Amino acid sequence: MASAPKMRIKNPKYSSSSPVRTLSSIEPPLSLLPSKAEIFKLVAVVSIAVSVAIACNYVVTFFNRQPKPFCDSDAEFDYHLSDICDSCPSHGICTEGKLECMSGYRRYGRSCLEDGDINEMAKNLAKKVESRACESYSQYLCKGVGKVxxxxxxxxNNMDKDNATYLYAKQKAMDIVGNLLETRHTGTGIKELKCPDLLVESYKPLSCSIRLWLWEQALFLVPCCVLLMGFGLMLQRVRRRHYLSVRAEELYEQVCDILEETALTSRSVNGEGEPWIVASWLRDHILTPKERRDPLLWKKVEDLVQEDSRLDRYPKMLKGEPKIVWEWQVEGPLRSSGKKSKANINKRKSNEESNLGSNQDLRRLKPRELLKC
Structure with missing residues (x-):
């Protein structure tokens, strides 16, 4: 009997479809791996967390850190390059790692700064000492009292106080005064102060400064004053001479007009009138009261009258008293009706109010009435 054919069983290992199914069963699903956006978010979160951790660690370390102590001021070891302690700041005293500032300085942080209140106190003290010394010197210069x-x-000693702040301010003020004022030591070791000459000028009163300046410049000012006074006197003399000359000529013109008019009037009334006029009467009529007190003015008028050949001067007895009379000697008028002299008289009337009334009366005065005066 023939046997049935055996069927060959295929090995799944060599099957054509088995590798595909095997690879697909091994690969993970796509939803298992994160995306790029998720990766970036993850990196950002991690970075922030690390930064916060570092910052917190720094803050905790900073606040928990104890400051280094100060190196002792009298220590011989050089701690400037050491990490054990900090060097003692200027104007500070360091002992056992602690800092204390010197007098006149205050602690600000880990340094010592100058105290502004003490500086102001020192300046005020120095100003008081300066005022005391300069006022004493200025009184000596102006009034002869006080001390140099x-x-x-x-x-x-008048400003002594016991507190340490004042003592330190006093020490600083003494240094300021030593640079500002002149100092010297006496034989007994006492220190004396003197205000400088340039500084004492600001403490002198104005009247004293002027008086001292005049005294210092006396050798120069006295000759200048003498020259000025001499020049002023010479100028005054020249002005007076000019005034006397001009005024005497004006009065001379008036005298000529009056004498000429008197002579013509006396001839026109059949010789009844007098052709002469007493010089003193004529002087009192044409001169103002102020001009009468100046004898030199009328003396110049008399000199002009004496030099004029048309006028005659001779003595005459009137009421038992000798008088000098003036008379116009020329027959007929030789002047142009006295226009120029009248204009001068009018001009003089407007300039001198005191002479206004007497000049106007004199122009209207008749020869006979003038003789009655």
């Missing part, structure tokens, strides 16, 4: 050199201890 003032004892420093005498001034400071």
């Amino acid at each position: 050199w003032v004892q420093g201890d005498e001034i400071w």
Whole structure:
């Protein structure tokens, strides 16, 4: 009997479809791996967390860190390059790692700064000492009282106080005064102060400064004043001479007009009138009261009258008293009706109010009435 053919069973290992099914069963699903956006978010979160952790660690370390102590001021070891302690700041005193500032300085942080209140106090003290010394010197220069050199201890003792702040301010003020004022030591070791000459000028009163300046410049000012006075006197003399000359000529013109008119009037009335006029009467009529007190003015008028050949001067007895009379000697008028002299008279009337009334009366005065005066 023939046997049935055996069927060959295929090995799944060599099957054509088995590798595909095997690879697909091994690969993970696509939703298992994160996307690029998720990766970026993860990196950002991790970075922020690390930064916050570092910052918190720095803050905790900073606040928990103890400051380094200060190196002792009297230590011989050089701590400037050491990490064990900080060097002691200027104007500070360091002991056992602690800092204390010197007098006149205050602590600001880990340094010592100058105290502004002490500086102001020192300036005020120095100003008081300066005023005391300069006022004493200025009184000596102006009134002869006071002192040139003032004892420093005498001034400071009046302002002594016991607190440490004042003592330090006083020490600083003494340094300022030493640079500002002149100092010297007496034989007994006492320190004296003197205000400089340039500074004492600001403490002198104005009247004293002027008086001292005049005294210092006396050798120069006296000759100048003498020259000015001489020049003023010479100028005054020249002006007076000019005034006397001009005024005498004006009065001379008036005298000529009056004498000429008197002579013509006396001839026109059949010789009844007098052709002459008493010189003193004529003087009192044409001169103002102020001009009468100046004898030189009328003396110049008399000189002009004496030099004029048309006028005659001779003595005459009137009422038992000798008088000098003036008379116009020319027959007929030789002047142009006295126009020029009248114009001068009118001009003089307007300039001198005191002479206005007498000049107007004189122009209207008749020869006979003038003789009655």
